Amino acid sequence: MKRKYLVLVLVILLNVNNSNVFGQQEKSGTISAFRNRVFKGEKYMPLGDLKWSFKTDGKIFSSPIVHDGIVYIGSEDGNLYAINEKTGKIHWKFKTGGAVHSSPAVFKNMVYIGSFDGYYYAIDSKTGHLKWKFKTGGEQWSGEIGFLGLKPVDKYMDDLWDFFLSSPVINPDKQNPSVFFGSSDGNVYALNANTGELKWKFEAKGSIHCSPVLYKKTLYIGSWDANLYAIDMETGKERWKFQTGTQIGFKGIESTVAVANDMVYFGARDPFLFALNAETGKLVWKYDAAYSWIISSPVVDNDVVYVGTSDTYALLGLDAKTGKEIFKFKANGYVYSSPAIAGETAYFGDFTGNFFAVNTKSSGKEWNSFSTENRKLFSPEILNNNLLDFSYVVKEGDISMYDTNKAVMDQFYKLGSIVSSPFVTNNTVYFGSADGNCYAIELQNKK
Template structure:
């Protein structure tokens, strides 16, 4: 107390003006200290972010982590994400209480003026669209685990995003394209690396019914990272693109790639457990895991010089169970479509019954087939044509069905429609009105409350799932390729080939 008494005596003996100056200085210093302390406490985002630079197999992988943006997560979504759309029916809808609105402009975001797209289309033709939309920006659906939304980009980026705010939690950069959805298990994320690009010679092989994709077009493999911070953990290199989405089954990470290999890897270090090779090209056929029989199912496209298209079923130890041959499949259709499972059967739809007028894609005439095959017996139960003949043009992809209550909702780039098919008998129930002729209708719609949400060029078109009629069109500034929308609670989350992602309440889409 003695020192404070001396200070008080000194201030009393001072003249009034001097005392006031000292009091003002003390008050200012106190307010400044309080403000600085409060700012430091409430705004740690201004602190330098954490940066991880790893060299995996000598390859640089860089991550930037913004810890503060983990705040305000709603913790919606599943606790793990172990296969494409996280289920066998390919239904990318998650229950929850999320009601969010945000827009994320990614680091490589570019021109979102739709008129530029139309101009290029008119100058370069329809065949330009499918190639363009697979090679740039975000080309697969967002995923979500424990409130973190994961977005991958062909520009070599993985983003972890706060589901409520849209703020970036981490941004992971790799020197390659990423065209797979993000798998997450026990707080480790997994993505496949590799581009849809291939050489001219490979393209000719595909036109004739074979060829490996991405074998000589850059870094290819599977990358693991910390699912909260984005910090890279390990890289498993492959000979060709690992574009499809893998599957986590029986405590293994299983992935297929463009040179006909299926790899099983240790989840924690990436070491190979087993490898199976089939004389075909897996391309974009994301894997299925049929739990009752513990089987991994892959769709393979043509091999060269013989058409080796097939569904290949493996036990989880890598030994073969059954091969279901698809000799009527065309080009890489069976390997590009993502199949589904319903009632013990594989359900798929892809280009088929080719007529070749020459080696170029535009000289091949095909139909779109709808296939149902028994997993157990290997017998093809249903093989129906959904469309008339069509010249492939710039695309040779299959189409991926969504199955809800025994109905397959199938996108068709040939008809530019959504087609509803009874899975039990193959009967077409309805075809939607024609959507945009510019749209690349490849991936499944999303299903919510008897409505289908369909990416349609720069629209999300909402279709009545019972009748096929159009309910509404939600127009955006963004262009879509093969992204299936993600619906979480009361919110739709989507990304685009112009490197934008957004969340919007469903009530604003359905008006």
């Protein structure tokens, strides 16, 4: 039984381009792990051999960035790691007081990251020493009493599909640079990027775990209150907001927006992918994901929107102007990883520990994949015909119980699930896995 079906059963039981370029070094020297993941490239480049893997002591939900020969990535073990791009050897690590599910941003000689200990940090990129830290109102997993109607109904439960913390974005003003991020406390913060001093904060009505995107002096960010907000970068005042669906089991925004050609694209749990006018917030089109949450963050390249889906296990390619489906590639499990596009190749991972390279010009027919070490070990006992299958793992368990659902998710994690989003540079793709590894995979130059 897939999760979407579980949600529907529980509802019944309840009776109820001007696009930002990800990973490219801008003139300001700023790179961040949540912008449009579009990289230079021309042709289809399938996956080659494993270059190296670096093992941490916790699951990796953070997405890597590479800057000046160093790979930066966070881990659930509480550390931000700086890893040599060529060798996979550690350069330094910085210990926080909680899991690091946020993804890093680099500006000048500082790396910015958030932690479940409730702090956002600025760290010297050369030495790994703390520059400053800022205390939010607290970071936590999203959740509620009787989550999705699961039993016992009076118990507080963490959302089992809430993977991320908000990642920082930098406005690289020479005189007065700012860093922006959201928080579980429901606020969007603007700080002085050099000192960590608070400039302003904006209050939403729910936790914020997706990441802000800055476009034409406007900050775009979603919340668990199901609203997407457009906020003035300088004043912190709301310009507009757009509400998505609020049905039980289908509420909240985890997807970080992509902005291209004055359009804002993002997914929601309700479950649609939306295209809005960036200036007014008016709906242009929406794509029905067929009861499949869209947690993956979209990417826009050559007037195509690429995004992953949960229960339909798909990477979608949609016409950016109309929302018409151009192609659909079926993976083996939930696609929460946000794709990276390099030339004619889409790179992304799924929840079964498979990482794919798909030729976007082949209608999804040409592709290859890399399996995490854990997937190779555990797929025979966990997967059903090589596919993620909730009911197959539940067996005789009581699916109405929260602990049963958590146990199933823990089994899935054993596969080395990939929710980390890839970074492509120097003919290598980098990504993290729930098996605790940061992987570096060489790319093949097809002739």
